[in-house]
Amino acid sequence: xxxxxxxxxxxxxxxxxxxxxxxxxxxxxxxxxxxxxxxxxxxxxxxxxxxxxxxxxxxxxxxxxxxxxxxxxxxxxxxxxxxxxxxxxxxxxxxxxxxxxxxxxxxxxxxxxxxxxxxxxxxxxxxxxxxxxxxxxxxxxxxxxxxxxxxxxxxxxxxxxxxxxxxxxxxxxxxxxxxxxxxxxxxxxxxxxxxxxxxxxxxxxxxxxxxxxxxxxxxxxxxxxxxxxxxxxxxxxxxxxxxxxxxxxxxxxxxxxxxxxxxxxxxxxxxxxxxxxxxxxxxxxxxxxxxxxxxxxxxxxxxxxxxxxxxxxxxxxxxxxxxxxxxxxxxxxxxxxxxxxxxxxxxxxxxx
Amino acid sequence: xxxxxxxxxxxxxxxxxxxxxxxxxxxxxxxxxxxxxxxxxxxxxxxxxxxxxxxxxxxxxxxxxxxxxxxxxxxxxxxxxxxxxxxxxxxxxxxxxxxxxxxxxxxxxxxxxxxxxxxxxxxxxxxxxxxxxxxxxxxxxxxxxxxxxxxxxxxxxxxxxxxxxxxxxxxxxxxxxxxxxxxxxxxxxxxxxxxxxxxxxxxxxxxxxxxxxxxxxxxxxxxxxxxxxxxxxxxxxxxxxxxxxxxxxxxxxxxxxxxxxxxxxxxxxxxxxxxxxxxxxxxxxxxxxxxxxxxxxxxxxxxxxxxxxxxxxxxxxxxxxxxxxxxxxxxxxxxxxxxxxxxxxxxxxxxx
Numbered sequence: 263x264x265x266x267x268x269x270x271x272x273x274x275x276x277x278x279x280x281x282x283x284x285x286x287x288x289x290x291x292x293x294x295x296x297x298x299x300x301x302x303x304x305x306x307x308x309x310x311x312x313x314x315x316x317x318x319x320x321x322x323x324x325x326x327x328x329x330x331x332x333x334x335x336x337x338x339x340x341x342x343x344x345x346x347x348x349x350x351x352x353x354x355x356x357x358x359x360x361x362x363x364x365x366x367x368x369x370x371x372x373x374x375x376x377x378x379x380x381x382x383x384x385x386x387x388x389x390x391x392x393x394x395x396x397x398x399x400x401x402x403x404x405x406x407x408x409x410x411x412x413x414x415x416x417x418x419x420x421x422x423x424x425x426x427x428x429x430x431x432x433x434x435x436x437x438x439x440x441x442x443x444x445x446x447x448x449x450x451x452x453x454x455x456x457x458x459x460x461x462x463x464x465x466x467x468x469x470x471x472x473x474x475x476x477x478x479x480x481x482x483x484x485x486x487x488x489x490x491x492x493x494x495x496x497x498x499x500x501x502x503x504x505x506x507x508x509x510x511x512x513x514x515x516x517x518x519x520x521x522x523x524x525x526x527x528x529x530x531x532x533x534x535x536x537x538x539x540x541x542x543x544x545x546x547x548x549x550x551x552x553x554x555x556x557x558x559x560x561x562x563x564x565x566x567x568x569x570x571x572x573x574x575x576x577x578x579x580x581x582x583x584x585x586x587x588x589x590x591x592x593x594x595x596x597x598x599x600x601x602x603x604x605x606x607x608x609x610x611x612x613x614x
Numbered sequence: 615x616x617x618x619x620x621x622x623x624x625x626x627x628x629x630x631x632x633x634x635x636x637x638x639x640x641x642x643x644x645x646x647x648x649x650x651x652x653x654x655x656x657x658x659x660x661x662x663x664x665x666x667x668x669x670x671x672x673x674x675x676x677x678x679x680x681x682x683x684x685x686x687x688x689x690x691x692x693x694x695x696x697x698x699x700x701x702x703x704x705x706x707x708x709x710x711x712x713x714x715x716x717x718x719x720x721x722x723x724x725x726x727x728x729x730x731x732x733x734x735x736x737x738x739x740x741x742x743x744x745x746x747x748x749x750x751x752x753x754x755x756x757x758x759x760x761x762x763x764x765x766x767x768x769x770x771x772x773x774x775x776x777x778x779x780x781x782x783x784x785x786x787x788x789x790x791x792x793x794x795x796x797x798x799x800x801x802x803x804x805x806x807x808x809x810x811x812x813x814x815x816x817x818x819x820x821x822x823x824x825x826x827x828x829x830x831x832x833x834x835x836x837x838x839x840x841x842x843x844x845x846x847x848x849x850x851x852x853x854x855x856x857x858x859x860x861x862x863x864x865x866x867x868x869x870x871x872x873x874x875x876x877x878x879x880x881x882x883x884x885x886x887x888x889x890x891x892x893x894x895x896x897x898x899x900x901x902x903x904x905x906x907x908x909x910x911x912x913x914x915x916x917x918x919x920x921x922x923x924x925x926x927x928x929x930x931x932x933x934x935x936x937x938x939x940x941x942x943x944x945x946x947x948x949x950x951x952x953x954x955x956x957x958x959x960x961x962x963x964x965x966x
Contacts, residue, residue, distance in 0.1 A: 266640060266649050266713060271623035273712035274719050278630070278638060281708060282723075286630060288618060297618050356633060360625035361618060367626050371634070376728070383731065386738045393745050397937035401944070404906075554756075585749035589941060592753070596948045603955040610962040 276300060283372035285351075289316045291364030305345035306370065316368070324351060324370070343370070350377045385423055389579060392416040395467050396586045404597075407442070409590035412467045413583040414444045415481075417563060419459060419470050424579055425547070425563035425572075426452070429489050430587065433557045436497050438533075443489030444481050445566070451484070452567040488540050499531045512537065512548055516557055521549040521581045523572050537562070547572050549584040553592045561587065628652060635724035637703075641668040643716030657697035658722065668720070676703060676722070695722070702729045737775055741931060744768040747819050748938045756949075759794070761942035764819045765935040766796045767833075769915060771811060771822050776931055777899070777915035777924075778804070781841050782939065785909045788849050790885075795841030796833050797918070803836070804919040840892050851883045864889065864900055868909055873901040873933045875924050889914070899924050901936040905944045913939065 266274075276299055279286050285301035287310050298310035309323040310316075324343035327350075340354045351370040358367040396416065400409055414428040427445030431438050446452035462473055474481035496502065500509055506517035511530025515522045524530070525545045526538040537546070543564040551559040561584045565572065618626075628651055631638050637653035639662050650662035661675040662668075676695035679702075692706045703722040710719040748768065752761055766780040779797030783790050798804035814825055826833035848854065851865055858869035863882025867874045876882070877897045878890040889898070895916040903911040913936045917924065 268620035268623060270640070270649075270710070270713045271620055271627055273710055274638060274640060275623055275627045275630070277708045277710060277719055278627070278636070278721060281706060282634075282636075284630070284634075286626060288622070288626060297622075354633060356629045358622070358625055358629060361622045367629050369630060379731075379735065383735050383738070386735070386742050390738050390742050390745070393742070393749075394934050394937075397745075397934060397941070401937045401940040582746050582749060585746075585753045588753040589749070593945060593948065596945065596952065600948065600952050600955060603952060603959055607955055607959045607962060610959060 279369075285310065285370040287316065287319075287368045287370075288358065288361060289366045289368060291362055293317060295319060296361070296365070301370075305347055305349050306351075320353075320368075324353075342373075348374075350374045388420050388423060389582070392467055393582070393586075396583070399468070400586060400589060404593075406590045406594040410587045411442055411444070411471060413587045414442060414561070415467045415470050416583045417561075417580055418445045419467065424576060426565045426567045426570075427485055427541075428561060428563040428580075429485075429492065431489075431492055431560045431562065432591075433496070433559055436495065436502065438492075438494045438496055438560065440489035440492030442480075443485040443487075445485050446482065447484040447488070447566070449567060451482070455482070491540055492537065494533050494536070496533075499533055510534075512560075515548045516550045516560060519550050519552060519557075521547065521577050521584075523577065524548050542566065544569075545572060547577050547580050549577075549580050551584055551588040551591060553588065553595050558591050558595065559587065631721075637662065637722040639668065639671075639720045639722075640710065640713060641718045641720060643714055645669060647671060648713070648717070653722075657699055657701050658703075672705075672720075676705075694725075700726075702726045740772050740775060741934070744819055745934070745938075748935070751820070752938060752942060756945075758942045758946040762939045763794055763796070763823060765939045766794060766913070767819045767822050768935045769913075769932055770797045771819065776928060778917045778919045778922075779837055779893075780913060780915040780932075781837075781844065783841075783844055783912045783914065784943075785848070785911055788847065788854065790844075790846045790848055790912065792841035792844035794832075795837040795839075797837050798834065799836040799840070799918070801919060803834070807834070843892055844889060846885050846888070848885075851885055862886075864912075867900045868902045868912060871902050871904060871909075873899065873929050873936075875929065876900050894918065896921075897924060899929050899932050901929075901932050903936055903940040903943060905940065905947050910943050910947070911939065 275286065278284070279299040279301055283301070284299070285306045286299040287295055288297040290296045293316055295310050295312055295314050295316050297312065301307065306323055309319045311319070320343070324345055327342045327344050340352045343351050343353050345351070350373050352373045353368065353370050355366050355368045358365045396409065396412055399412060403409070410430050414430060417424040418426065418428050425445070427443065427447070429440055429444075430442045431440050446455045458473070459470065462470060471481070480486040496513070499513055500506070501513060501517075507514060509517060509531065511528055511534035512524050513531055513533055515524060523545055524534065526534070526543070528534070541564060543566050546562050546564045549561045550557055551561065561580060563580055627638065630636070631651040631653055635653070636651070637658045638651040639647055640649040642648045645668055647662055647664055647666050647668050649664065653659065658675055661671045663671070672695075676697055679694045679696050692704045695703045695705050697703070702725050704725045705720065705722050707718050707720045710717045748761065748764055751764060755761070762782050766782060769776040770778065770780050777797070779795065779799070781792055781795045783792050798807045810825070811822065814822060823833070832838040848865070852858070852861055853865055853869075859866060861869060861883065863880055863886035864876050865883055865885055867876060875897055876886065878886070878895070880886070890896075893916060895918050898914050898916045901913045902909055903913065913932060915932055
């Protein structure tokens with residue numbers, strides 16, 4: 263058979279590009295666009311006019327994303343670019359001497375779908391790694407504060423996932439008191455903490471914890487200070503009555519026992535007002551922790567710095583890590599009971 | 615500028631195909647190959663000779679994978695094919711009337727890298743889902759057997775990930791006894807169980823557990839029977855001495871406390887011989903569970919049916935889920951101690 267004529271090659275190239283969401287651009291030795299595939303992508307359709315400077319064309323529609331990884335690419339020389347509409351393109355090139363010495367073929371493959379998958383993948387991998395680490399620590403260590411701290415680090419240490427800040431409040435004898443707080447309390451601290459986390463290149467929660475407490479202090483003194491100022495006698499606010507579940511704001515969430523978002527603008531009690539004023543935030547995620555039917559603690563988290571809305575996925579991640587804190591609290595309560603019983607037993611023996 | 619000549623279109627098409635790992639094939643209305651890109655892939659290079667029947671060519675090098683999903687594809691009409699060397703290709707086509715009415719352009723994109731990522735993704739997602747479910751149950755339920763059962767289900771319920779069978783043995787007072795066993799004990803059972811799991815379309819571990827125990831019995835009676843026949847007085851085999859860590863086979867693994875693979879052909883004690891004879895298997899994964907320094911249990915898992923080798927990843931997954939069983943055991947020991955102390959306290963009070 264005869265080799266295909268020009269129009270057939272053109273049609274094959276156009277068909278393949280259109281279906282694979284590829285914009286192919288032939289650039290002559292002077293840097294002008296000599297030909298471009300009629301890619302259907304809304305973003306790029308108008309940019310690559312024949313005769314135009316290629317560099318000008320590309321910069322007008324696609325910006326470089328040097329900070330973004332492209333783990334799915336098997337091409338060493340490709341770069342990732344993003345359009346104004348948030349579509350990700352992988353930009354590759356080869357010399358095309360057949361056209362003219364110095365000519366280059368560039369192409370832009372739409373990898374938005376792959377990028378989303380990759381982000382989900384990394385998010386899941388991070389959660390999985392953190393959960394495994396906490397199970398190991400839960401299983402090997404008997405220190406409840408350590409487990410709770412690591413849970414707070416898990417939901418705050420990965421910039422872009424989860425939360426900016428997280429607090430753990432313990433409930434004993436009807437009193438709810440802040441025990442730990444973690445995360446930056448202003449933009450300056452955020453820059454310092456997040457650069458440090460990036461430099462640490464996150465290997466384990468414990469490593470982050472040890473790095474932040476190396477100086478002997480708590481990880482974030484300002485946030486810790488806010489935590490310890492959270493101190494509420496719950497009974498004063500109608501807690502414990504039959505109608506607890508009907509209470510407004512945070513107290514209602516605690517009584518109903520299900521994780522929820524609470525807004526500063528929602529109707530709330532004095533607890534909400536004090537909390538939102540100390541946290542200086544608009545919205546928090548609240549996860550109550552129960553130990554055998556009794557409210558034993560609360561985890562509260564927010565995005566003070568990034569102001570990123572709290573999604574259901576975020577709430578779900580928080581709930582999972584709070585579960586580990588719950589297990590640790592449960593065990594610590596069992597220990598306390600055991601200790602009390604042993605003490606009583608000893609005093610009974612002494613009486614004998 | 616003039617539109618590019620034929621050789622330039624051809625070079626662009628070839629260049630794009632080679633770099634993107636695409637084999638493009640033009641098929642004439644009679645089903646014969648009219649042109650094929652010179653794809654560098656070792657698998658396909660020789661198959662697509664001009665003039666050959668396309669169907670014959672494709673069937674000679676690529677088999678259909680109807681059971682495999684292709685979640686990464688955004689093309690509704692593509693199919694997944696795999697070469698003898700295990701390279702995955704996504705096969706797409708469009709009519710190419712420009713060549714001749716009835717002509718078709720087919721192309722095969724190498725998606726092996728994406729498939730691997732997708733499998734890792736699904737594997738991680740399954741682990742994550744299972745771990746979250748177990749944290750919730752650990753946190754909400756006080757039943758140790760339930761947690762242990764769900765851990766065994768987690769490592770056996772997803773066909774293709776993890777193990778075919780898993781056993782939990784409890785160690786108390788120097789005696790190691792099988793408590794639970796799960797998974798098919800022959801090919802017939804495997805077909806029945808795995809078809810049922812596929813039909814259930816796995817939503818939660820608890821659902822699988824409830825489905826398998828609906829009749830009121832244990833999930834897998836034959837495997838459960840093997841479990842309860844595993845009963846060893848560890849002291850009889852030199853356990854507990856200074857040299858425990860030097861013991862051969864399973865006992866050495868238990869003493870050293872680190873998860874490991876143990877082969878039937880390894881030097882072992884009577885424990886190994888009895889176990890391998892009852893399990894009728896060549897190799898097992900062994901994960902010791904410690905509760906405050908004392909050996910409290912062991913999880914043993916194998917691939918009786920598929921004979922799939924036990925990888926480090928499998929061992930790691932087993933270790934993670936065993937961690938939850940360890941936490942549950944730890945809590946149950948605390949309860950036992952508490953109960954004993956309360957009993958002693960009562961008897962002391964009665965004596966008073």
